[in-house]
Amino acid sequence: TQLLEQSPQFLSIQEGENLTVYCNSSSVFSSLQWYRQEPGEGPVLLVTVVTGGEVKKLKRLTFQFGDARKDSSLHITAAQPGDTGLYLCAGEGSGTYKYIFGTGTRLKVLA
Amino acid sequence: DAGITQSPRYKITETGRQVTLMCHQTWSHSYMFWYRQDLGHGLRLIYYSAAADITDKGEVPDGYVVSRSKTENFPLTLESATRSQTSVYFCASKEGAKGGTEAFFGQGTRLTVV
Numbered sequence: 001t002q003l004l005e006q007s008p009q010f011l012s013i014q015e016g017e018n019l020t021v022y023c024n025s026s027s028v029f030s031s032l033q034w035y036r037q038e039p040g041e042g043p044v045l046l047v048t049v050v051t052g053g054e055v056k057k058l059k060r061l062t063f064q065f066g067d068a069r070k071d072s073s074l075h076i077t078a079a080q081p082g083d084t085g086l087y088l089c090a091g092e093g094s095g096t097y098k099y100i101f102g103t104g105t106r107l108k109v110l111a
Numbered sequence: 112d113a114g115i116t117q118s119p120r121y122k123i124t125e126t127g128r129q130v131t132l133m134c135h136q137t138w139s140h141s142y143m144f145w146y147r148q149d150l151g152h153g154l155r156l157i158y159y160s161a162a163a164d165i166t167d168k169g170e171v172p173d174g175y176v177v178s179r180s181k182t183e184n185f186p187l188t189l190e191s192a193t194r195s196q197t198s199v200y201f202c203a204s205k206e207g208a209k210g211g212t213e214a215f216f217g218q219g220t221r222l223t224v225v
Contacts (some may be wrong), residue, residue, distance in 0.1 A: 042216025
């Protein structure tokens with residue numbers, strides 16, 4: 001069974017602080033994606049990582065895919081209140097189109 | 112309008128009743144998915160489909176039935192609703208190509224079973 005475990009589950013920080021969210025699995029994924037979800041809405045894609053060791057940057061957000069394609073991290077620099085939301089990693093395993101989501105990290109950035 | 116739509120947005124039903132949640136997408140995406148999201152949690156996969164007439168069980172399929180007679184529609188039926196099925200249900204679709212294509216989500220259906 002493929003599982004994606006995220007940590008931490010909850011995170012409350014002050015504006016300007018840095019943070020890292022982790023997404024871990026014992027399974028290999030052909031790709032991994034990060035989404036952000038606002039209350040009352042569906043998740044919206046932030047980034048896709050495909051190659052082991054890949055690093056992508058999106059303004060203050062940095063995403064990394066593990067060398068073995070089993071884990072990923074999301075780092076936010078100088079967090080802002082607008083970053084508040086639920087962050088979800090998602091992936092499809094090798095040789096399958098099954099698309100699963102992580103357990104989620106709820107981030108709150110205080111002004 | 113292009114996109115993925117779910118209906119209804121809100122539904123209250125009684126225990127034991129059958130209820131169907133609708134999902135329609137206009138992109139002709141091959142893959143479609145149903146998830147449930149419970150308070151404070153991520154998304155758990157209920158059923159998924161690679162094409163018309165091809166469906167597979169996800170992580171939490173018990174008590175649910177799906178069909179996909181047409182590419183654009185993927186209804187989810189709760190055969191005999193239970194209180195534990197109170198949740199927000201999201202439908203998603205994505206292209207069939209490998210390499211991490213984006214999943215697009217509907218607005219969700221908030222289902223309450225009383």
